[in-house]
Amino acid sequence: MDDARITALALRARDGDRAAAGEFVAVTQQQVWRLLVHLADASVAEELAQETYERALGSLRRYRGDAPARSWLLSIARRVAADHLRRRARRPVSPATLAEDDRPLGHVSGADPAESVAVRHALAALDPDRREAFVLTQLLGLRYDEAASVAGCPIGTIRSRVARARADLVAALGEHPPSAERPHRSG
Amino acid sequence: MRPVDDQHGMEWDRCDRCREAMSAALDGEAAKDAAAEQAAVDAHLAGCPDCRAWQQDAAHVTAITRRARTGLATGGPDLVARVVDHAPGPRARWRGTAARAGLAAVGVAQATIGLVSLLGAVTHAHAMTDPLMVLGAGIAHATHESAAWNLALGVAFLAGALWSRHLAGLLPALGAFIAVLAVVSGLDLVAGRVDPARVATHLLLVAGFVLGLAVVRTVPRPGPGPTPGARWWRRDERGAPDGHAPAVADRWERESDVA
Ligand SMILES: [Zn+2]
Numbered sequence: 001m002d003d004a005r006i007t008a009l010a011l012r013a014r015d016g017d018r019a020a021a022g023e024f025v026a027v028t029q030q031q032v033w034r035l036l037v038h039l040a041d042a043s044v045a046e047e048l049a050q051e052t053y054e055r056a057l058g059s060l061r062r063y064r065g066d067a068p069a070r071s072w073l074l075s076i077a078r079r080v081a082a083d084h085l086r087r088r089a090r091r092p093v094s095p096a097t098l099a100e101d102d103r104p105l106g107h108v109s110g111a112d113p114a115e116s117v118a119v120r121h122a123l124a125a126l127d128p129d130r131r132e133a134f135v136l137t138q139l140l141g142l143r144y145d146e147a148a149s150v151a152g153c154p155i156g157t158i159r160s161r162v163a164r165a166r167a168d169l170v171a172a173l174g175e176h177p178p179s180a181e182r183p184h185r186s187g
Numbered sequence: 188m189r190p191v192d193d194q195h196g197m198e199w200d201r202c203d204r205c206r207e208a209m210s211a212a213l214d215g216e217a218a219k220d221a222a223a224e225q226a227a228v229d230a231h232l233a234g235c236p237d238c239r240a241w242q243q244d245a246a247h248v249t250a251i252t253r254r255a256r257t258g259l260a261t262g263g264p265d266l267v268a269r270v271v272d273h274a275p276g277p278r279a280r281w282r283g284t285a286a287r288a289g290l291a292a293v294g295v296a297q298a299t300i301g302l303v304s305l306l307g308a309v310t311h312a313h314a315m316t317d318p319l320m321v322l323g324a325g326i327a328h329a330t331h332e333s334a335a336w337n338l339a340l341g342v343a344f345l346a347g348a349l350w351s352r353h354l355a356g357l358l359p360a361l362g363a364f365i366a367v368l369a370v371v372s373g374l375d376l377v378a379g380r381v382d383p384a385r386v387a388t389h390l391l392l393v394a395g396f397v398l399g400l401a402v403v404r405t406v407p408r409p410g411p412g413p414t415p416g417a418r419w420w421r422r423d424e425r426g427a428p429d430g431h432a433p434a435v436a437d438r439w440e441r442e443s444d445v446a
Protein backbone atom coordinates (compact mmCIF):
# COMPACT_ATOMS: atom_id res chain seq x y z
CA MET A 1 0.00 0.00 0.00
CA ASP A 2 1.67 3.17 -1.10
CA ASP A 3 1.65 6.38 0.90
CA ALA A 4 0.15 8.49 -1.88
CA ARG A 5 -2.95 6.31 -2.01
CA ILE A 6 -3.35 6.26 1.77
CA THR A 7 -3.05 10.05 1.85
CA ALA A 8 -5.60 10.39 -0.95
CA LEU A 9 -8.02 8.18 1.02
CA ALA A 10 -7.51 10.31 4.13
CA LEU A 11 -8.25 13.52 2.22
CA ARG A 12 -11.42 12.05 0.73
CA ALA A 13 -12.44 10.81 4.16
CA ARG A 14 -11.84 14.28 5.57
CA ASP A 15 -14.21 15.72 3.01
CA GLY A 16 -16.99 13.43 4.14
CA ASP A 17 -16.49 10.30 2.03
CA ARG A 18 -17.37 7.50 4.49
CA ALA A 19 -16.40 4.76 2.03
CA ALA A 20 -12.93 6.27 1.76
CA ALA A 21 -12.77 6.47 5.58
CA GLY A 22 -13.56 2.76 5.79
CA GLU A 23 -10.91 1.93 3.22
CA PHE A 24 -8.39 4.15 5.01
CA VAL A 25 -8.97 2.15 8.21
CA ALA A 26 -8.92 -1.17 6.36
CA VAL A 27 -5.57 -0.60 4.67
CA THR A 28 -3.79 0.83 7.72
CA GLN A 29 -5.20 -1.09 10.68
CA GLN A 30 -2.73 -3.99 10.57
CA GLN A 31 0.21 -1.63 10.86
CA VAL A 32 -1.43 0.42 13.60
CA TRP A 33 -2.24 -2.70 15.57
CA ARG A 34 1.22 -4.12 14.97
CA LEU A 35 2.88 -0.95 16.25
CA LEU A 36 0.67 -0.91 19.34
CA VAL A 37 1.43 -4.57 20.12
CA HIS A 38 5.07 -3.61 20.40
CA LEU A 39 4.76 -0.17 21.99
CA ALA A 40 2.22 -1.34 24.58
CA ASP A 41 1.34 -5.02 24.61
CA ALA A 42 -0.85 -7.53 22.77
CA SER A 43 -3.58 -7.59 25.44
CA VAL A 44 -4.45 -3.91 24.95
CA ALA A 45 -3.43 -3.39 21.31
CA GLU A 46 -6.98 -3.83 19.99
CA GLU A 47 -8.44 -1.33 22.45
CA LEU A 48 -5.64 1.15 21.74
CA ALA A 49 -6.01 0.72 17.98
CA GLN A 50 -9.69 1.59 18.30
CA GLU A 51 -8.80 4.65 20.37
CA THR A 52 -6.21 5.63 17.74
CA TYR A 53 -8.80 5.59 14.97
CA GLU A 54 -11.39 7.39 17.07
CA ARG A 55 -8.88 10.18 17.69
CA ALA A 56 -7.57 10.21 14.12
CA LEU A 57 -10.96 10.21 12.39
CA GLY A 58 -12.28 12.74 14.87
CA SER A 59 -9.45 15.15 14.10
CA LEU A 60 -9.36 14.36 10.37
CA ARG A 61 -11.03 17.70 9.67
CA ARG A 62 -7.80 19.40 10.70
CA TYR A 63 -5.57 17.11 8.61
CA ARG A 64 -4.11 19.22 5.83
CA GLY A 65 -2.13 16.66 3.88
CA ASP A 66 1.23 18.24 4.76
CA ALA A 67 2.61 14.92 5.95
CA PRO A 68 1.81 11.48 4.53
CA ALA A 69 -1.39 10.23 6.19
CA ARG A 70 0.27 6.99 7.30
CA SER A 71 2.95 8.84 9.27
CA TRP A 72 0.28 11.15 10.71
CA LEU A 73 -1.80 8.14 11.79
CA LEU A 74 1.16 6.24 13.26
CA SER A 75 2.24 9.28 15.26
CA ILE A 76 -1.28 9.39 16.76
CA ALA A 77 -0.99 5.67 17.59
CA ARG A 78 2.33 6.41 19.25
CA ARG A 79 0.72 9.11 21.43
CA VAL A 80 -2.16 6.76 22.32
CA ALA A 81 0.37 4.15 23.44
CA ALA A 82 2.31 6.72 25.46
CA ASP A 83 -0.89 7.92 27.16
CA HIS A 84 -1.80 4.32 27.95
CA LEU A 85 1.61 3.60 29.48
CA ARG A 86 1.38 6.79 31.55
CA ARG A 87 -2.10 5.81 32.80
CA ARG A 88 -0.90 2.31 33.60
CA ALA A 89 2.15 3.59 35.46
CA ARG A 90 -0.18 5.38 37.89
CA ARG A 91 -2.12 2.18 38.61
CA PRO A 92 -0.79 -0.85 40.45
CA VAL A 93 0.27 -3.47 37.91
CA SER A 94 -2.18 -6.34 37.77
CA PRO A 95 -0.77 -9.85 37.42
CA ALA A 96 -2.70 -10.36 34.17
CA THR A 97 -0.52 -7.89 32.26
CA LEU A 98 2.58 -9.77 33.32
CA ALA A 99 1.28 -13.18 32.23
CA GLU A 100 3.10 -14.86 29.37
CA ASP A 101 1.19 -14.80 26.13
CA ASP A 102 2.65 -17.41 23.82
CA ARG A 103 0.25 -17.00 20.95
CA PRO A 104 2.37 -16.39 17.87
CA LEU A 105 1.74 -12.91 16.49
CA GLY A 106 -0.16 -13.39 13.30
CA HIS A 107 0.34 -16.37 11.07
CA VAL A 108 4.05 -16.52 10.44
CA SER A 109 3.99 -18.52 7.27
CA GLY A 110 7.17 -20.27 6.24
CA ALA A 111 8.86 -19.46 9.51
CA ASP A 112 9.55 -21.56 12.57
CA PRO A 113 6.90 -20.49 15.13
CA ALA A 114 9.49 -20.91 17.88
CA GLU A 115 11.68 -18.42 16.05
CA SER A 116 8.95 -15.80 15.99
CA VAL A 117 8.38 -16.27 19.73
CA ALA A 118 12.11 -15.83 20.27
CA VAL A 119 12.10 -12.69 18.14
CA ARG A 120 9.14 -11.32 20.06
CA HIS A 121 10.78 -11.94 23.41
CA ALA A 122 14.00 -10.34 22.23
CA LEU A 123 12.07 -7.33 20.93
CA ALA A 124 10.14 -6.99 24.18
CA ALA A 125 13.42 -6.87 26.07
CA LEU A 126 14.72 -3.90 24.05
CA ASP A 127 14.96 -0.37 25.38
CA PRO A 128 11.62 1.32 24.43
CA ASP A 129 13.13 3.96 22.13
CA ARG A 130 15.21 1.37 20.29
CA ARG A 131 12.23 -0.98 20.07
CA GLU A 132 10.09 1.79 18.59
CA ALA A 133 12.72 2.63 15.95
CA PHE A 134 13.21 -1.04 15.15
CA VAL A 135 9.50 -1.87 14.86
CA LEU A 136 8.80 1.19 12.68
CA THR A 137 11.62 0.47 10.24
CA GLN A 138 11.84 -3.34 10.28
CA LEU A 139 8.35 -4.68 11.02
CA LEU A 140 6.33 -1.82 9.47
CA GLY A 141 8.87 -1.17 6.72
CA LEU A 142 9.05 2.62 7.13
CA ARG A 143 12.00 4.53 5.71
CA TYR A 144 14.25 6.23 8.27
CA ASP A 145 12.86 9.67 7.44
CA GLU A 146 9.27 8.42 7.86
CA ALA A 147 10.13 6.75 11.16
CA ALA A 148 11.77 10.01 12.28
CA SER A 149 8.62 11.98 11.58
CA VAL A 150 6.48 9.43 13.44
CA ALA A 151 8.80 9.33 16.45
CA GLY A 152 9.40 13.09 16.36
CA CYS A 153 13.18 12.85 16.29
CA PRO A 154 16.00 13.45 13.79
CA ILE A 155 16.86 10.80 11.21
CA GLY A 156 20.29 10.30 12.77
CA THR A 157 18.62 9.27 16.02
CA ILE A 158 16.55 6.63 14.19
CA ARG A 159 19.71 5.40 12.49
CA SER A 160 21.60 4.93 15.73
CA ARG A 161 18.60 3.48 17.59
CA VAL A 162 18.04 0.90 14.83
CA ALA A 163 21.72 -0.04 14.91
CA ARG A 164 21.68 -0.42 18.69
CA ALA A 165 18.47 -2.43 18.58
CA ARG A 166 20.17 -4.68 16.02
CA ALA A 167 23.18 -5.03 18.26
CA ASP A 168 20.95 -5.99 21.19
CA LEU A 169 19.09 -8.52 19.02
CA VAL A 170 22.38 -9.95 17.78
CA ALA A 171 23.36 -10.43 21.40
CA ALA A 172 20.02 -12.09 22.15
CA LEU A 173 19.56 -14.16 18.97
CA GLY A 174 22.83 -14.21 17.08
CA GLU A 175 25.01 -17.27 16.61
CA HIS A 176 28.13 -15.46 17.79
CA PRO A 177 27.15 -13.49 20.88
CA PRO A 178 29.67 -10.70 21.54
CA SER A 179 32.19 -11.27 24.29
CA ALA A 180 30.92 -10.53 27.76
CA GLU A 181 33.53 -7.97 28.80
CA ARG A 182 32.37 -5.41 26.18
CA PRO A 183 31.21 -2.26 27.84
CA HIS A 184 27.50 -1.83 27.19
CA ARG A 185 26.75 1.54 25.74
CA SER A 186 23.43 3.14 26.27
CA GLY A 187 21.77 5.67 24.05
CA MET B 188 51.30 6.90 26.00
CA ARG B 189 47.56 7.00 26.44
CA PRO B 190 45.77 5.10 29.18
CA VAL B 191 44.45 1.71 28.11
CA ASP B 192 40.86 2.68 28.93
CA ASP B 193 40.91 5.55 26.44
CA GLN B 194 42.23 3.33 23.70
CA HIS B 195 39.61 0.78 24.45
CA GLY B 196 36.95 3.47 24.43
CA MET B 197 38.09 4.85 21.09
CA GLU B 198 38.21 1.39 19.61
CA TRP B 199 34.70 0.67 20.80
CA ASP B 200 33.50 4.02 19.47
CA ARG B 201 34.94 3.18 16.05
CA CYS B 202 33.24 -0.23 16.14
CA ASP B 203 30.01 1.44 17.16
CA ARG B 204 30.09 3.79 14.20
CA CYS B 205 31.07 1.03 11.82
CA ARG B 206 28.13 -1.07 13.03
CA GLU B 207 25.76 1.86 12.70
CA ALA B 208 26.84 2.30 9.07
CA MET B 209 26.46 -1.42 8.37
CA SER B 210 23.03 -1.40 9.98
CA ALA B 211 21.90 1.50 7.79
CA ALA B 212 23.30 -0.28 4.72
CA LEU B 213 21.22 -3.37 5.58
CA ASP B 214 18.13 -1.11 5.40
CA GLY B 215 19.23 0.55 2.16
CA GLU B 216 19.57 3.85 4.03
CA ALA B 217 22.95 5.07 2.87
CA ALA B 218 24.30 8.31 4.30
CA LYS B 219 24.86 11.34 2.08
CA ASP B 220 28.57 10.50 1.66
CA ALA B 221 27.86 6.82 1.01
CA ALA B 222 31.11 6.07 -0.82
CA ALA B 223 33.31 7.58 1.89
CA GLU B 224 31.35 5.77 4.58
CA GLN B 225 31.63 2.45 2.76
CA ALA B 226 35.39 2.96 2.43
CA ALA B 227 35.68 3.65 6.16
CA VAL B 228 33.61 0.55 6.94
CA ASP B 229 35.75 -1.63 4.65
CA ALA B 230 38.95 -0.29 6.19
CA HIS B 231 37.66 -0.98 9.69
CA LEU B 232 36.38 -4.47 8.84
CA ALA B 233 39.78 -5.45 7.42
CA GLY B 234 41.30 -5.03 10.86
CA CYS B 235 38.38 -5.94 13.16
CA PRO B 236 37.23 -9.57 13.30
CA ASP B 237 34.57 -8.67 15.91
CA CYS B 238 32.82 -6.34 13.47
CA ARG B 239 33.11 -8.88 10.66
CA ALA B 240 31.31 -11.39 12.87
CA TRP B 241 28.76 -8.75 13.87
CA GLN B 242 28.01 -8.01 10.23
CA GLN B 243 27.09 -11.64 9.66
CA ASP B 244 24.98 -11.80 12.81
CA ALA B 245 23.20 -8.55 11.98
CA ALA B 246 22.38 -9.84 8.48
CA HIS B 247 21.06 -13.04 10.07
CA VAL B 248 18.89 -11.15 12.57
CA THR B 249 17.63 -8.89 9.78
CA ALA B 250 16.66 -11.92 7.70
CA ILE B 251 14.71 -13.34 10.66
CA THR B 252 12.81 -10.11 11.28
CA ARG B 253 12.14 -9.62 7.55
CA ARG B 254 10.59 -13.06 7.48
CA ALA B 255 8.52 -12.05 10.49
CA ARG B 256 7.41 -8.90 8.65
CA THR B 257 6.02 -10.83 5.71
CA GLY B 258 4.13 -13.08 8.11
CA LEU B 259 2.73 -10.16 10.07
CA ALA B 260 0.35 -8.89 7.40
CA THR B 261 -2.61 -10.41 9.23
CA GLY B 262 -3.68 -11.10 12.78
CA GLY B 263 -5.09 -7.80 14.01
CA PRO B 264 -8.76 -7.05 14.63
CA ASP B 265 -11.01 -5.55 11.95
CA LEU B 266 -12.01 -2.15 13.31
CA VAL B 267 -13.67 -0.58 10.27
CA ALA B 268 -17.28 -1.01 11.42
CA ARG B 269 -16.45 0.10 14.97
CA VAL B 270 -14.68 3.37 14.15
CA VAL B 271 -15.93 4.58 10.78
CA ASP B 272 -18.71 6.65 12.38
CA HIS B 273 -16.05 8.91 13.91
CA ALA B 274 -15.07 10.11 10.43
CA PRO B 275 -16.52 13.38 9.12
CA GLY B 276 -19.98 12.73 7.70
CA PRO B 277 -21.21 13.46 4.17
CA ARG B 278 -22.47 16.80 5.48
CA ALA B 279 -18.85 17.93 5.79
CA ARG B 280 -18.38 17.66 2.05
CA TRP B 281 -21.70 19.36 1.29
CA ARG B 282 -21.02 22.20 3.72
CA GLY B 283 -17.58 22.83 2.30
CA THR B 284 -18.74 22.86 -1.30
CA ALA B 285 -21.72 25.06 -0.50
CA ALA B 286 -19.54 27.55 1.38
CA ARG B 287 -17.10 27.77 -1.51
CA ALA B 288 -19.84 28.23 -4.09
CA GLY B 289 -21.49 30.89 -1.94
CA LEU B 290 -18.20 32.71 -1.47
CA ALA B 291 -17.57 32.66 -5.22
CA ALA B 292 -21.07 34.09 -5.87
CA VAL B 293 -20.53 36.84 -3.29
CA GLY B 294 -17.17 37.57 -4.92
CA VAL B 295 -18.78 38.00 -8.35
CA ALA B 296 -21.49 40.29 -6.96
CA GLN B 297 -18.99 42.35 -4.97
CA ALA B 298 -16.64 42.72 -7.94
CA THR B 299 -19.58 43.78 -10.14
CA ILE B 300 -20.60 46.50 -7.67
CA GLY B 301 -17.00 47.68 -7.54
CA LEU B 302 -16.71 47.71 -11.33
CA VAL B 303 -20.02 49.53 -11.87
CA SER B 304 -19.23 52.23 -9.32
CA LEU B 305 -15.72 52.58 -10.73
CA LEU B 306 -17.12 53.15 -14.25
CA GLY B 307 -19.76 55.51 -12.88
CA ALA B 308 -17.17 57.46 -10.92
CA VAL B 309 -14.86 57.75 -13.92
CA THR B 310 -17.60 59.02 -16.27
CA HIS B 311 -18.90 61.52 -13.70
CA ALA B 312 -15.49 62.75 -12.61
CA HIS B 313 -15.18 65.38 -15.36
CA ALA B 314 -18.59 66.86 -14.65
CA MET B 315 -17.80 67.38 -10.98
CA THR B 316 -16.47 70.63 -9.68
CA ASP B 317 -15.15 69.14 -6.42
CA PRO B 318 -16.09 71.95 -4.06
CA LEU B 319 -15.01 69.86 -1.09
CA MET B 320 -11.51 68.57 -0.44
CA VAL B 321 -11.05 66.18 2.49
CA LEU B 322 -7.50 65.24 3.51
CA GLY B 323 -6.20 65.98 0.04
CA ALA B 324 -8.84 64.01 -1.85
CA GLY B 325 -11.76 65.41 -3.73
CA ILE B 326 -15.08 63.56 -3.75
CA ALA B 327 -14.23 62.09 -7.16
CA HIS B 328 -10.99 60.59 -5.89
CA ALA B 329 -12.60 59.29 -2.68
CA THR B 330 -15.20 57.58 -4.88
CA HIS B 331 -12.45 56.05 -7.02
CA GLU B 332 -10.76 54.75 -3.90
CA SER B 333 -13.86 53.09 -2.48
CA ALA B 334 -14.74 51.61 -5.89
CA ALA B 335 -11.24 50.15 -6.24
CA TRP B 336 -11.49 48.71 -2.73
CA ASN B 337 -14.89 47.12 -3.45
CA LEU B 338 -13.53 45.61 -6.67
CA ALA B 339 -10.45 44.27 -4.88
CA LEU B 340 -12.57 42.61 -2.17
CA GLY B 341 -14.65 40.90 -4.85
CA VAL B 342 -11.48 39.52 -6.41
CA ALA B 343 -10.24 38.43 -2.98
CA PHE B 344 -13.48 36.49 -2.32
CA LEU B 345 -13.27 34.77 -5.69
CA ALA B 346 -9.60 33.90 -5.16
CA GLY B 347 -10.42 32.67 -1.64
CA ALA B 348 -13.10 30.33 -2.99
CA LEU B 349 -10.51 28.84 -5.36
CA TRP B 350 -7.42 28.83 -3.10
CA SER B 351 -8.81 28.54 0.39
CA ARG B 352 -5.44 28.46 2.11
CA HIS B 353 -4.95 32.18 1.36
CA LEU B 354 -8.35 33.02 2.80
CA ALA B 355 -7.39 32.87 6.47
CA GLY B 356 -4.99 35.78 6.06
CA LEU B 357 -7.73 37.99 4.61
CA LEU B 358 -10.25 37.52 7.40
CA PRO B 359 -8.72 39.72 10.17
CA ALA B 360 -8.40 42.72 7.85
CA LEU B 361 -11.89 42.14 6.47
CA GLY B 362 -13.34 41.78 9.95
CA ALA B 363 -11.82 45.08 11.05
CA PHE B 364 -13.09 46.78 7.87
CA ILE B 365 -16.63 45.49 8.45
CA ALA B 366 -16.61 46.57 12.10
CA VAL B 367 -15.54 50.15 11.28
CA LEU B 368 -17.88 50.32 8.29
CA ALA B 369 -20.81 49.17 10.44
CA VAL B 370 -20.23 51.97 12.95
CA VAL B 371 -19.82 54.78 10.38
CA SER B 372 -22.72 53.46 8.26
CA GLY B 373 -24.97 53.56 11.32
CA LEU B 374 -23.98 57.16 12.07
CA ASP B 375 -24.41 58.19 8.42
CA LEU B 376 -27.85 56.51 8.20
CA VAL B 377 -29.06 58.33 11.30
CA ALA B 378 -27.75 61.64 9.97
CA GLY B 379 -29.28 60.98 6.55
CA ARG B 380 -25.91 61.21 4.81
CA VAL B 381 -26.33 57.91 2.94
CA ASP B 382 -28.96 56.09 0.93
CA PRO B 383 -30.10 52.87 2.76
CA ALA B 384 -29.71 50.99 -0.54
CA ARG B 385 -26.02 51.88 -0.55
CA VAL B 386 -25.60 50.59 3.00
CA ALA B 387 -27.43 47.40 2.00
CA THR B 388 -24.65 46.60 -0.49
CA HIS B 389 -22.25 46.39 2.47
CA LEU B 390 -24.18 43.30 3.61
CA LEU B 391 -22.37 41.47 0.80
CA LEU B 392 -19.14 42.02 2.73
CA VAL B 393 -20.68 40.49 5.85
CA ALA B 394 -21.85 37.50 3.79
CA GLY B 395 -18.37 37.12 2.31
CA PHE B 396 -16.80 37.24 5.77
CA VAL B 397 -19.14 34.58 7.19
CA LEU B 398 -18.74 32.31 4.17
CA GLY B 399 -14.97 32.82 4.28
CA LEU B 400 -14.96 31.63 7.90
CA ALA B 401 -17.01 28.58 6.89
CA VAL B 402 -14.64 27.72 4.04
CA VAL B 403 -11.58 28.06 6.27
CA ARG B 404 -13.18 25.78 8.87
CA THR B 405 -14.66 23.09 6.68
CA VAL B 406 -12.22 22.64 3.83
CA PRO B 407 -8.60 23.23 4.72
CA ARG B 408 -7.81 21.73 1.33
CA PRO B 409 -4.12 21.32 0.63
CA GLY B 410 -2.86 23.14 -2.38
CA PRO B 411 0.33 24.75 -3.66
CA GLY B 412 2.12 27.09 -1.32
CA PRO B 413 3.13 27.07 2.32
CA THR B 414 0.73 26.11 5.08
CA PRO B 415 0.73 28.25 8.22
CA GLY B 416 1.22 26.12 11.31
CA ALA B 417 2.52 23.12 9.39
CA ARG B 418 5.21 22.39 11.97
CA TRP B 419 3.75 19.17 13.32
CA TRP B 420 7.27 17.77 13.27
CA ARG B 421 9.41 19.25 16.02
CA ARG B 422 13.16 19.20 16.19
CA ASP B 423 14.16 16.87 18.99
CA GLU B 424 17.41 17.84 20.65
CA ARG B 425 17.59 14.69 22.75
CA GLY B 426 19.12 12.59 20.03
CA ALA B 427 21.37 13.19 17.03
CA PRO B 428 24.59 11.96 18.63
CA ASP B 429 26.35 12.19 15.30
CA GLY B 430 24.86 15.33 13.81
CA HIS B 431 22.98 13.70 10.94
CA ALA B 432 20.77 16.33 9.39
CA PRO B 433 17.08 15.44 9.26
CA ALA B 434 16.57 16.30 5.60
CA VAL B 435 12.82 15.81 5.42
CA ALA B 436 12.15 17.58 8.68
CA ASP B 437 14.20 20.53 7.46
CA ARG B 438 11.93 20.82 4.46
CA TRP B 439 8.81 20.98 6.64
CA GLU B 440 10.39 23.50 8.95
CA ARG B 441 11.34 25.68 6.03
CA GLU B 442 7.81 25.55 4.66
CA SER B 443 6.30 26.75 7.88
CA ASP B 444 9.01 29.36 8.40
CA VAL B 445 8.15 30.87 5.01
CA ALA B 446 4.47 30.88 5.84
ZN1 LIG C 1 35.14 -3.13 15.05
